[in-house]
Amino acid sequence: MAVRKPPITTREYWAPGHAACAGCACATALKLATKAFSEAMEEKYGDPNAFAIAQATGCMEVVSAVFPYTAWKAPWIHVAFENAAAVASGVEAAWKKLGRKGKVLAIGGDGGTADIGIQALSGMLERWHNVVYLMYDNEAYMNTGIQRSSSTPYGAWTTTSPPGKYSIGEDKPKKWVALIAAAHQIPYVATASIGNPFDFVKKMKTAAKVDGPAFVQVHCTCPTGWKSPLEKGIEIARLAIETGIWPLFEIENGNFFNIRIQPPGGGAKVKREGDRIVAIEFKKPIEEYLQLQGRFKHLFKQPEAIDQLREQIKAMWKVLGVDVTLPKPGE
């Protein structure tokens, strides 16, 4: 009888027994990321275990390494909130000197990456360390109880961007860290989503196999912070892609003219010029994504805020070189 090869290794590095909330899609992302890394290391160095992880303070750190237990089956170090990239630089330098083959994976949340850790990240990328930086983007500081970060989307409720008489919630558009990373002209930058796990795994493998620094930003649902149904994590993340909220792309060597945009699915109509996507007509309104999450509930009483968000999304796609049309519900 033919036995089908599993689509991804059965080796586990982020083992069961961590303490993440039920339905945490960030935990799933880390599980897949380490599996992808392992496969890449096997293909590149013949050793599936040839990696170490340096991780920033945040949810994924505190739920996985509570002394005397650990969920990690790979060499793993946590130092502080803002310095995963710098710590990874040190580990990589030491490995180089020890003649150890392999790669360092740095992991940080959106806070540890886009805000407090962006300096260390920039330094690490610019110095060209052989490190993959994985930013898991749950769009707020979850570990300290759901405060806004610069990666929190416009209009979202958090405990420090509460909607009120004078507030619609978060009042700044999302910061695009992947583009900042790409500006360092590093070999590989990608956005990914837990809503498209195969694509995410593929990108992690690509990142792990390049020589030099790489940056991957994975959008992942946090049911606790997003006030969303536990079982809908993947569905919500996929809706972010299908409604245009979350673009998937790859940039090599900082070449913004050769940015590879991926078709979003969800019935969207894609227009190409040569290989390149130049326009997308989305079919699903962003409301489909927003309505599944309590953090956007208040926006439905202020539809003009949702329109504003639509404009911001269009502007963001424009930066990526794509003209998008975003429908309103019923359109």
Next chain:
Amino acid sequence: MPIRTVMKANEAAAWAAKLARPKVIAAFPITPSTLIPEKISEFVADGELDAEFIKVESEHSAISACVGASAAGVRTFTATASQGLALMHEILFIAAGMRLPIVMAIGNRALSAPINIWNDWQDTISERDSGWLQFYAENNQEALDLILMAFKIAEDERVLLPAMVGFDAFILTHTVEPVEIPDQEAVDEFLGEYKPKHAYLDPAKPVTQGSLAFPAYYMEARYTLWEANENAKKVIDEVFAEFEKRFGRKYRKIEEYRTDDAEIIFVTMGSLAGTVKEYVDSLREKGIKAGAAKLTVYRPFPTEEVRELAKKAKVLALLEKNVTFSVGGALFQDFSRALINQEERPILVDFILGLGGRDVTFRELDQVLEISRKALAGEKFEEVNWIGLRKEIL
């Protein structure tokens, strides 16, 4: 053959680092320590030092990279001063808590504000509770020797703590003095290669480092730090003794000078000790029973040696280039604690001086003497005395 030459303390520090053969160095320039990373870059560029030199974007990343490298199991070095050290503050505690024997050279410099690049000890003194071992050099030779010894002490399995070696900004960092550079082979024999027994970030033996500890474990973790600091006292003596045997230069946690029949002992650290010793000579010529003592080791605090010293004098004059608000100087606090339960103890008089590079000359020391003599005579005296203040501009 060791080479006798002249150099600045910064160069001596860079030489010490080179001789210790660290595998990773991460550093960021700051006055007065800038020459250290510069010199090390030259060593690396010329192939004289086979190390990865990470030119980080800040001191915060310098120490973070050192933590990463040290946690991966290699000998690691950095250098900084003042604001740079302050920027490392958070990670200093982590480096000690993770028991990583990183060695750091510090050109002791005042902290802002106002911004001031000159010497005092407020930078390192402010990190005295970080768990790092602290050594203070009197001259450039000591800067070199103490850095070498710091590696051996820090890496000792009974210790496994990071260590900083301070030397005074400009007074030493930029002043050329005779220095003997030991032989590479002799240093290799003395230090040996750093081979940590634990598996550090090794895929063959994965371990988790830097966990979260609930209240059920945190205190014990801190206690092991306490213990390691206590253990360091013995290890320091052993390493000092071995260094003396191999290189002929003698070190003590507290170096005493003409203390045997002294009534007043001037206690200090760093380069000021040189001035104070000369001052003591001048007093002895006048028949004044004065002595001097220098703390080479400040953390672990040499409590036993302080108690021995205290038996020899009626007054201990503590000369400090740092301020602990409401208390005076840090030494005053430490000495008070060491002596509080002793049956007989000398009078402690605290002197704050030389802050931000203010000169400390015999003129200032005369004021110290005058107040100390008052105390000796049983007259009233201030517990904390600011020496050399320009009252007219206050």
